[in-house]
Amino acid sequence: MERKEFLKRGFSALGLAAIIPVISCSKDTVDPADTSTEAGSTPGSCTLTASETAGPFPTKSPASLVSNDITSDRPGAKLNVKITIQNKNNSCEGLEGALVDIWHCDAAGNYSEYGGTGMQSTNYTNLHFLRGRQTTDASGLVTFTSIYPGWYSGRATHIHVHIYNASGKSLLVTQIAFPEEISKVVYAQGAYASHGQADTTNARDNVFGDGVSTEMSTVTGNVSAGYELTHAIVVNA
Template sequence: MTEQQKNGPESQRDMTRRRILVGGAAVAAAGLGAAVVTTASAGETSASSTSATPSASASSPSKEVCYRLTSETTEGPYYIDADKIRKDITEGKEGIPLTLRLKVVDSDTCKPLAKAAVDIWHCDALGIYSGYESASTGGGGTPPTGTPPTGTPPTGTPPTGAPTGTPPGGGGGGHLEPTDDKRYLRGTQLTDTHGFVEFTTVFPGWYEGRSVHIHTKVHVGGALTDSGYEGGHTCHTGQFFFAEEAVLASAEVAPYSTSTTERTTLDEDHIFAGNGAEGGLLNLRYRKGKIGKGVSGSLTLGVDPDETHDGTGR
């Protein structure tokens, strides 16, 4: 007799619930060949080598399964209000292609939120934010000289206590006014009737004091205008994070490999809550040994559309 048979239907329902929660909005890997898959669940991450077979999606989760609220975080100092309604946010920036597929659901009812505006913004491959090129603390700007670093990128301990001086990019600190008119790697889209939205971007780089991440906001109750998305309120402000294995693989690919910036690991990051998908840890897929060909990232966001979380009071 198997363990499932011993424990009965209740154990089987629990296992089904865990599978759905871990799956998030998983992107099928058909046609990828052998792939590295990193999955995220509350409190754990794992990576494995797998054959390419279509994976189950959370596009139609069981009505009995509801999602925990996705962790709220600070918006950071480099947010610019939603004014670029678009899927492709690369604007020609170099980097590993990243397809980011997100699903937004009401954490109480599990129903998808249609026509919610999802903002994302992140640094480029060398840690620079558009709109704040002179204020960013990444490894961009003047190209590094000498022999590029090899092997594992250096790591550093994140700052502790109240921030001093220039706030760490994308971390804590109050909002800063833009220093330039660049807007690459920023964009907004409305979710479809199933709660999905998809962005075409590049794998972010790293900069001092923070692990690799993407910022996000979810807005509801507003509408599209000629100036962008206006009205309503922000029901979620969070960040997406990347498994260490994927970051180390990206560091072997140019232009990431030219960065001389001290790198903070996921475990050292002072924003990531360490609670897996609930804290924003993405499900990632890419070809083993060929991450430069592209990465697919996905996650289901559980939000409370009646709450306001603009991320400015943290």
């Protein structure tokens, strides 16, 4: 089954089994001069966030991938990822001790741990790049060092996130969206150039097509110095 067909057929138990109401606070603005966008928590502006599918390439053994730097050997623009988990049931205070797994594709649109099939022809079944787990600190923050995600047919740029409480109970499966203006700049050069520009916008994406206001990240920086992504997710814990 091709990835595009998987997306068209909808999202079964892979991601929907973990749907739990979550809220995320975001505001989106774009400044073309420095190719950055601002989105983040604003008191009183929290809205329910859509839970999303884990997709066809979830991490198989996340507990074995506890790592801050998940880059491995993958080339691409440096990306520092900062995700804050907040607890709605505690006045949106930071949730300490939450387990946060993230994973995304490389500059060519391929995932580790999978391959050799119609879903992904390149075989990376024995590699584990661009996947990692961290535990939130007292302020609910986790950080990762990675590369700016690439893209693949039928999907806009994104990062997958799965959040658990300290006991391992699933709280949310979701995805993080990226500002298209920055992605266009990144995809025009370096390891991304041969793959070209993304063929799907956020608006036409099968996951984000219903809106990205609650999943849009803040991304600042530039290709030479690298980028920083910040995103806040509020869960019922």
